[in-house]
Amino acid sequence: MAADKNRQDRRQFLGGGVRTVGAMALAGFSGFLAGQSGKAEETIWQIDPDVCTTCGNCATYCVLDESAVKAVQCFDLCAMCDPCPGYFDLGHRERTTAAENQLCPTGAVLRTFIAEQAGVPRFEYYIEEKDCIGCGKCVEGCAMMNGSLYLQVRHDRCVNCNQCAIAVACPSQAFRRVPASQPYLMKKKALAATQRRGSS
């Protein structure tokens, strides 16, 4: 009986020791990591538009039924081309706004007439975000001209999966984790165009 009791005590003591060491190790480890990356912000996913090849996976691989990726227009870079290859399916002869002439499968690229210059009508091209499915067709079309359209993860929709499902499927490895305070990435030339306007 006494031997049993002794063994019990020994076990308890040993357990206590291991536990203390374990707790200290855990605290130390967490402390070390916190110290090392304490300044680290939460990261979120974003597409580097200079790397993206508009493969179309963004529309289908997002865990959300309606992808969190949408096309974005950089108005400063858009040259209001006539016709806009991001708006029109250039394979069609006509240039009317009939759905079959539009490149966007959901009609999410909208245009508003601004003015006519030397016989050339100028439109501003917008993305109607609620209709955009992030397929990148307009981005691909626009790339023939200035490339002012580009794809971005929209953070009002993205649920910030710890592993973005599109990032795994992206053939060009265009997805990156970016700090939450700088949630969007711009094309280099879009950035330049915006800065030009800012300075002028």
Added chain:
Amino acid sequence: MRRQLRILSGLALLLLLVAGAGAQELLSRPEIEGHATPTAEFPEPRSASLEYTDVAVLAVALGLSVYLALVRRSRRGLFLLAIGSLAYFGFYRQGCVCAIGSIQNVVLALSDSSYGVSLAILAFFALPLVATLFFGRTFCAAVCPLGAIQELFALRPVRVPAWLDQALGLAPYVYLGAAVVYAATGTAFIICEYDPFVAFFRLSGSANMLILGACFLVIGLFIGRPYCRYLCPYGALLKPLSRLSRWHVRIPPEECINCRLCEDACPYGAIHPPTVKQSDADRKAARTRLVLLLALSPVMVAAAGWAGRGLGVPLSRLHPESQLAERVRLEETGQVEGTTDASDAFYSTGRPRQELYAAALALHERFSVAGMLLGGWVALVIAVKLIHTNLRRQRTEYSAEKGNCVSCGRCFWYCPAEQVRLGLIENVDVVVKRPPAEEGKS
């Protein structure tokens, strides 16, 4: 054919248009009087302060779970808390980030100095571990959303044969090892990629993952918590910590009267009967086995590590760079026709092939080291498991095995002593008719 024609005509039109501007130069934006250039809107991500709300909810839920499991001993309370956790961490927060996935964030932060893990994720990683070290797996009982959804589905649990349970129980350690390798190499977070339940939490996701999740839930009807027991890599961390725990749920509120009523109460096979006294011969044999195992295990680990080196190439297949190099190589040597999106993307960057191949070779090297460690790790886990089963233990009562018990509290109610505590019955003799001989013994 028609399509090609259309594209050609389109291109011709474009060429005319671009001719003036030159192929690479940008067209300038026309100045239009009275028209200001609009700016695109960029919606902000979820505010960072909400992250700390999550941590606060986690801490409160953990505290509640400990209180309900150890102090109140309330199965109903735990059940309600599990539903609450499922609602918050599962359906409201949609499953990200969770303690299980946070392992990978921590590992990536350790291996890649440019990645820092945020304090909130660190808290998700560390708080449940600390709680488990002191109070057992109370996190699993009612806080983890994955545990909670399985808990709700454990309706007709059958007993898994011990040998199978033990063998399958090794899988979480292998999964943990693989997840660490892929997180450390920056390949992918596979725990998140193959999380079977997150598709339910979001009520969307790829069809494959939804089917996988449904399979887990259906299996979970009969085999309690299949993910927790046979896959969860965080559970693999919690198990040994729980074994060390100072305060752990007990089936009887006080003393066990060995009535056997709780024997089959645990849907997760965590209740162990008292040990029978070993004969001297058995004890000797066990001791010899133990010595042998202790001597052999370093050899096992070394051998498995050596063999693991060969895993370098297969392991690296999951890395996108390695995949790409393989594809480009095949295309270069003419073994495959055509290109893929990935190889097209690669060619369009103008990056030299040799550079890609060199990067892939470096990756193979890294993964060989990782494979070695992984092999050693798996052997170590097996060795420890074998040693553990050969250790002499003495149990005088029916008890919840601390490692596997998730502190769910289902077994409490089966114990007559508990029913006395609850005032449901006067004393245990109402339920248990102890034969006089037994009474004499105790």
